[in-house]
Amino acid sequence: MDIPRITIAGIKSKVGKTTIAIGLMKALTDRGYVVQPYKVGPDFIDPIFHYFATKRHSRNLDDFMFSKYDILEAFERSFKGADIAVIEGKTGLYDSHNALDEKGSTASIAKILKSPVILVADAERINRSISAMLLGYKLFDRDVDIEGVILNRVGNPRHAEKVRKSVEKLAKMRVVGVIPRTAVDMPYRHLGLVPAHERGEIEEVIEKLAEMVETYVDVDKVVEIAHKAPKLEEVSYNAVFERRNSSVRIGVVRDKPFCFYYQDNIDALSAKAEVVVVDSLKDRKLPEVDALYIGGGFPEVFAEGLEKNKPFRKSVYKFCDSGKPVYAECGGLMFLGESIINDEGEFEMVGFLPIKTRMHTKFRALGYCVYRAVKANPISRVGDTIVGHEFHYSEVIPLEKLDFAYRVRRGKGVDGKHDGIIRKNTLANYIHLHVLSYPKMVEKFLKTAEKMRRS
Template sequence: MDIPRVVIAGVRSKVGKTMISIGLMRALINRGYKVQPYKVGPDFIDPSFHYIATGRHSINLDDFMLSKFDLLETFERNFRGADIAVIEGKTGLYDSHNSLDEKGSTASVSKILKSPVIIVADAERINRSISAMLLGYKLFDRDVMLEGVILNRVGNPRHANRVRKSVERLANLKVFGLIPRTSVNMPYRHLGLIPAYERDFEDLLDQLADLIEMNVDVDGIVDLAYKAPEIEEVNENPIFERKNYNLKVGVIRDRSFSFYYQDNIDALANRSKVVVIDSLNDKKLPNVDALYIGGGFPEVFAEELERNRSLRRSIYNFCDEGKPVYAECGGLMFLGESIITRGGEFDMVGFLPIKTRMHVKFQALGYCIYRVIKSNPISKRGDTIVGHEFHYSDVLPLERLEFAYEVKRGKGVDGRHDGILKKNTLANYIHLHVLSYPQMIDRFLRTARRLD
């Protein structure tokens, strides 16, 4: 299968990889290309910028959570109608789920996709030594198609010339761009970038596109992408086949709750009618049969969520009636009694007998492996689920909790368990991708139909 594609990787985090990726995406859009964005790893924030830059939902590619087949499947299925794929890597090129195994790394995903890779390196206050570093990246795994580099934060023209000459001659890597130290500032807070859905970032994206056009060989990157080798064509996963349950599923998707894998939403939409709900402005739940609340930043919007009492009451009643509700991370926080932040304590839905408390340092970060110890609206006892968690909050139980999952890897709620169960509501810190556990969709919908 012929898909023009390129991976934009980094030597490490915070080298400008996201800035360059979204600038390149917008520059290609401005040139008339239909760009399909992708993000390596379990990230929700960078993909929000991809969407704003391209008008297409970014798709997560992660070979720790997904099999090689499923990774290829989602890559190919979501490319339909596009001209070129831009794949933003995660952290450093070879950083993975542990110190030895490549699974979960940008390098591993690039090999599955047989994609050429351009690596971003910080050239500030360095010249010849950068070639030694880049040569190491090139030789570390010769199966990675490392084709070139973009040098970020270069100094004056003399410095730019020296690092270009060094990298091209000593590391034998093509320099696709030399980006000067810039005043363009990317907006950050505790989980990373501020999601693009929260503000108007059009001016920023246009600035980044101009920066790329002025300092990067965009034609050369396009040429490289179009020369990428063919990849194996795989059949579509059956979970994306249309099957009508005649149900409506409410999805709270707004500034507070925006952390969703797009494949999860697409799988639901192929089997039910998805009804989008705004937790800040809608006064009550619409007529739905089930409710899905993703992660996000309820702590940032806690005061506004508290003010929307009528919606909180409507959600409480929905949960109390035994309707199926699935909530992840921020959704878990929202369903509790309150959220405690440095700004105070704010009332939430109040269905789950917990409070959640924000911390300055993250409480958990990484991949999770759980065993299902109690059947629930999305999973069956005895099964194993694999996902990811990243949160700055912890749970303060107000009474004894019933759990669905035993933690084999990760932290969850208390280091041993995750998945708080009450009636047909399941709330957990783990974020699940539908392709890591496809049964979750039909099981969730069958629960709703049984109760209809």
């Protein structure tokens, strides 16, 4: 399968990889290309920016959670109708889930997809030494096809010429861009970049990023490199995305407070049920649905607005209490509790789960998770292994003894040993699941909804 593609990878975090990747996506879109964006690893925020730049939903690729087949399937399925793929890496090129294994790294994904790599290196306050660093990246794994580098945050023209010459002559690496320190601001929140839809000036910012890339990066050369990528083995689509007629309606709370969803999860549900989008700030009550899915996000940022929409919260409580299936992740877990406590005070939430959640200034958990299902629940079977990830600053404060669906093998969950608070047919956990890491979640969720409709 012929798919022009390029991977934008950093030598480490916060070298400007995301701003350059978004700028490239927008620059290519402005040139008339249909760009399909991708993000390596478990990330919800960068893909939101990808959508604003390309008007196509970004897809996550992660070989800790997915098999090689799943990565190829997700990549090829989502590329349909596109002209070029831009894959944004995570952290540093070789950073993975542990000190030795490459699983979960950008390099591993690039090798599976046979994708050429453009490195982004921070050249601020460094000159000749950058060549030693980049040479190490070239030699560390010769199976990674590093085709060039973008030198970011260079100083004056003299400094720019010095680092370029050093990299080309000493590291023998093609320089496809030299970007000076830029005034384009991409602010960070505690989980990463501020979500795109919270920034009123986002369109203007993305336009500036595209202008920056067009000015300082050889976009034609990047496109040329992308078109030299070898053909990929064509794989069949995963059965979880096959369409099936069903009268089940699933409400998905997808709005400003709850915006962390893998698009593949929504697509898999949409293939077998009617998905109804719900807004927790604007809607006064839930629509007529058979099941409810509440993703992660920033409910603590919108806590006051969520508290003020009391009719909606009461509607959610009534739905949970009815025994219809509810699945909530991270921010959704916080919303279903009694209250959220942040720097501005304590805000009342749905109150169905006997917990409060308190925000902290430092991470409470971050990384991949491996769980074992130990209690029946709306999305998984007892005995199954669940693989996903968690990242949150909140802490659960139990108000009574909790029932849990999962035992933690790797990760933290709610208390270091358990995750997945169960009450009736409501499951709320910190772990974020991707349908390709656990496809059974769709069928189990729908069967639970159908069973409750008949009862």
